Amino acid sequence: MKLGTITERLARDRYNLDDGPHIEIDQAAARAAGAGPLLERICPAGVYSVGADGAISVQWAGCLECGTCLAVAPPGVLSWRYPGSGAGVAYRQG
Numbered sequence: 028m029k030l031g032t033i034t035e036r037l038a039r040d041r042y043n044l045d046d047g048p049h050i051e052i053d054q055a056a057a058r059a060a061g062a063g064p065l066l067e068r069i070c071p072a073g074v075y076s077v078g079a080d081g082a083i084s085v086q087w088a089g090c091l092e093c094g095t096c097l098a099v100a101p102p103g104v105l106s107w108r109y110p111g112s113g114a115g116v117a118y119r120q121g
């Protein structure tokens with residue numbers, strides 16, 4: 028069985044939307060720590076993007092719940108929790 032590219036494999040997953048964001052950014056803390064480029068670089072799902080004004084956008088609906096951003100973000104930058112019951116990513120192999 029051919030596994031395909033990472034993008035093709037991620038496209039098999041399902042995302043059940045939560046009622047609201049499970050990730051929030053403290054923009055002031057993120058600017059002070061220069062965290063935007065780091066978050067943009069480490070997220071495997073491309074959830075974070077830094078705008079021209081330096082603000083960080085969070086496309087939380089595509090989060091893979093890997094926890095990497097929570098592990099590397101400077102203290103006080105992220106508020107992160109798992110999506111509510113039944114929401115979030117559902118991994119699919121076939």
Ligand code: SF4
Pocket residue numbers: 050069070071072073074089090091092093094095096097
């Ligand atoms: S938990 Fe993983 S996939 Fe979700 S935003 Fe953080 S780094 Fe990206």
